[in-house]
Amino acid sequence: MSLKLIATLTFPADQQEKARDILADLVEKSQSDKGCLQYELFAVDKQVEEGEPVPEGDFVVLEEWWDEEALEAHVASEHFQGFLGAFAEGEIGLKIQRLLTV
Template identity: 40%
Template sequence: MALGIIATIEAQPDQIEFVEQTLKDVVPPSRQDEGCEYYTLTRDRENERVFVMVEQWRDREALDAHLASEHYKQMAMTLENRIAQMAVREYDVLT
């Protein structure tokens, strides 16, 4: 069964542009990861500090490989201390 991910990332007030660019930069290589079925970055229309990454992976193995990839690890390290909070939810994709 496919695995859906919704990651909500809130940038520090003075880091909005940096966080946005860092998140944008990880999208193209992530879309190339084996098992990536959907990967897109959005922004909350009411709060410019809040970004939402919407992802779909073939299975847990594909997601785990993504999380171990250099581009993902680099993004996580780069955003350290530049975000106020992050929440990640996992979903079973039904359709």
């Protein structure tokens, strides 16, 4: 059974454009990773009705991997490590959720 993930990323306001550009490059390269079934980038819509909670995060990546080995290879890849290294420590807020079929 494949692994499905939601990665929610948060960046400081002054890093938004940089993040968007680097994430676009990461997505392009990750989609070619062995075992990648889905890797899509979305910006979080912060336009909410008055009184409604503002959604968490700035960007969301929907991921699906053939298996744990494929995911581990992605995390160890040069392009993923380069993404992490492009920002100072603490500039990336990253929350990973694994999805389960019900």
